Amino acid sequence: MSDEKNKVGDIARNIWLAGVGAYGRAVDEAQGRLEKAGMETPKLFRDLVKAGTALEEEARSAGEEARNSVEERIARVRENFRLQRQGDDLAALHDKIDRLSAQVAALTDALAAINPPKRKTAVKKKAAPARKAAARKAAVRKTAAKKAAARKRPARR
Template sequence: MSKDKKSIKDVTSQAGDLAKNIWLAGLGAYGRAYDEAQERYEKASKETPRLFQELVSKGSNLESQAREKLGEVSNLGTSTSIEERISKMRASLGFGHTASAEDLGRLEKKLDALSKKVDALSKAGKPAAAPAAKKAPVKKTAVKKTAAKKAPAKKAAE
C-alpha cells in the first residue's frame, strides 16, 4: 500500500505542477498582450494629431468640391424659371395644345366615317337579342330546414 500511496502522491503532485504551469502560461500571455496593447496605444496616441490633420485637410477638400457642384446645380436652376419648366412639362404631356382648324376637320371626318360604319352594321340585319329565358322555379326539397338555410344565403349573394 505504501507503494500505491507514493505513486498517487507523485501523480497528484505532477498534476498540480501541470495545472500551476498552465495557470502561469495564461498569466504570461495576459501580461504579454497587455504590454503589446500598451505599446500600440502609445504609438497611436503619438500619431493621432498627424492622422487627425490629414483627415481634416481631406474633409475640407471634399467640402470645397461639394460646394462647387452645388453652385453649378443651383445656377442651372435659376436659369430657367418655374413657369418655363411648367410650360415644358405641359408641352411634353400634350396639355396646352390648342387644336387648329385642320385638327378639328380631321376629327370631324373620322367621326363621320365611324358613324356611317355603325349605321351600316346596324342596318346589315343583326337580329336583336332574344329576351332572356325565365328561370325554372326551384323545387323544394324534402327537408325544409335545408331549403330555409339556403334561401337567405342566396339573397345575400344577390
Template structure:
C-alpha cells in the first residue's frame, strides 16, 4: 500500500465517520420528533379523556339536581295542599300558628325550668 492509498483510506474513513455523525444527528432529530409527537398524542388523549369524564360527571350532577328540585317542588306542593285543606293558607291563620308556636316555646321553657328546680331540690 502506497502513501497515497493510505491517505485515501484515511480520507474515506474520515468521510464515513463524518457521514455516521451526520446520520446520528438525523437519527437524534427524528427520535426527538417521535417522542414529542408521542407525548402530544398522549396529552391530547388524556385531555380528551378528562374532558369526557367531566362531561359525564356534570351530567350526573345535573340529573341529581333536577331530581332534587322536582322532589322539593313536589313536597312544597303537598305542604301547600295540606295547609289549604286545613285552612292554614290564609294570612290570619299563619299569624295564629306563629302565636301558638310562641306559646309552645314559652311552655317548653317553663317546663324546663320546673324540671331544673325539681332536680336541684
C-alpha cells in the first residue's frame, strides 16, 4: 500500500507540477506578447493616426464638394425662380397693355362716330351756334368717357 500511496502521490504531484508549468508558460507567453505589443504599440498608433488623417482629409474634401454642389443648385433654383417671376410680371404687364390698347381703340372709335372729322368748307354765319353746341356735347361726352374708363381701370398696386 505504501507503494501504491507513493504512486498516487507521485501522480498527484506530477499533475500539480504540470499545472504550475502550464501556468508559468502562459505567464511567460503573456509577458512576451505584452513586451512585443509594447514595442509595436507606438508604431501601430502612428499608423492609425496616419490612416485617420487621410480619411479626415477625404471626408472634409467630400463635404466641401457636396456643400458647393448644393449651393450651386440653390443659386440656380433662385435664378430660375427670379426669371420666372419676372416673366409672370412681364406677361401680366402685356395683358394690361393689351386691355388698355383695346379700350383706347374703342374710345377712339366712339369719339370718331360722335365727332366725325370735319371737312374744310365755307363757314356760314348761321352754323356757328350749332358748332358751339356740338363742341359742348363733345366735351360732355369726353368727360363721361374718361369717367367710364377710370371705373374700368384696375386699381394700382
